[in-house]
Amino acid sequence: MPALEIGQVDDRTPPATVRRRRGPRKGDLKEAAILEAAWRLLAEKPITSISIDELAAGAGISRSSFYFYFPSRDAVIGALARRTSEDLSMAVLAPLSSGRPPREVVQSVVRNLLDRWQTHGPLLRSMDALAERDADLRAFWHSITTDIVAAYAAAIDAERARGTAPAGPPQALDLAWALTNLYWRAGHQMSLGQDPGGGERLVETLAVVTMRAVYGDG
Amino acid sequence: MPALEIGQVDDRTPPATVRRRRGPRKGDLKEAAILEAAWRLLAEKPITSISIDELAAGAGISRSSFYFYFPSRDAVIGALARRTSEDLSMAVLAPLSSGRPPREVVQSVVRNLLDRWQTHGPLLRSMDALAERDADLRAFWHSITTDIVAAYAAAIDAERARGTAPAGPPQALDLAWALTNLYWRAGHQMSLGQDPGGGERLVETLAVVTMRAVYGDG
DNA sequence: GAGAAAACTCAACAACACGTTGAGAATGTT
């Protein structure tokens, strides 16, 4: 699956904002320009301090015109978020179905996720903040993470069935949920530069914790 | 340590807002009333949708008067956060120095933390959001969590010295950091009702993960 | 308890961001 870049027009799926426009038209460029501007601005300041004016100016249109494309600033974040969700899912699901040895799978999952946080950090953080206010986005994102957790739990259950991992409690789902949230927060903190020792050391730590949590029987 | 309740006047330390007032004066009641109003409102809606007007009205003063006490809405959250930080530190530090067996210590730490998230959830979530914008609050909170992590790491190192836990890598500090962030995110999600299966089951899951992470040698 | 200082109150003002409206220009379709 092509990893759709930010700013590139997404013609694979109907637009997330089912609002006014229908067919593939010219002003799609402007919509993309707004998203691109949001992406750019997000890298330098938190979402709450980006005004519609800046977004519009960044896309080369007037503030009023902005509202033709998006109903609100939050909707822009929502659109970016939906666009990133696939990428994030794949970061976890691909290694899980690779058939490689457990230790490598875990390492890949963790590495991939932290990698996404490195590049999409500002967006993911904004989304986290937005999800508290926006019920739609919260539901959407909840379903994404639920899928990821379910897949992870299935992998744990498979290991348990093979006898390589001890049976619960905790249930595989609970374990998967906890680990996924561990990765999430770790990535979040890393993207803020709040982690002790960068990159590979963090991957290693998370991988060890995961291996012990799944295969240990403390 | 007396667990200072919200709305109670804090005369133990100089006011966080070193702005205008000095001695212990009458209007302290109003300041407390604002904090109490913030606390109350926070329980029903996210910080971003609470207006200064509501805060002032909740405290029985005019909007302009609000600015006599706090320079901004964020400062109110900051004040509440500082007030809660001790409580949160103690939730972790007390069990660690209790001398009880490891498994019980871990369970207490986790239980205490989740308990705080249950009662202070809306505030802690607001703080998380605020910390991204406010450098002061971020630094303050970072020092709090750093202390907690350090204490946790010291406990792990003690176990390692006793030979009951395997030596690193990962370093005890990295392990403590990861576990603390796991608890944080778990509490965060729980306070949003986004966790699978409530209370005690979550405590159990986190306790198991912790025990395996510290004592396992996967 | 009189007078001064400090603490406190608030209406009015200015600045800003938001979202809407309605009139028009550009683009596409027949």
Add this chain to the structure above:
DNA sequence: AACATTCTCAACGTGTTGTTGAGTTTTCTC
């Protein structure tokens, strides 16, 4: 060319923010 759709934006109304300056009340000091 005539028509419909897409796109643009100035102008407006609204709500929230933070400041100012003039007042009232409380507290302190003698």
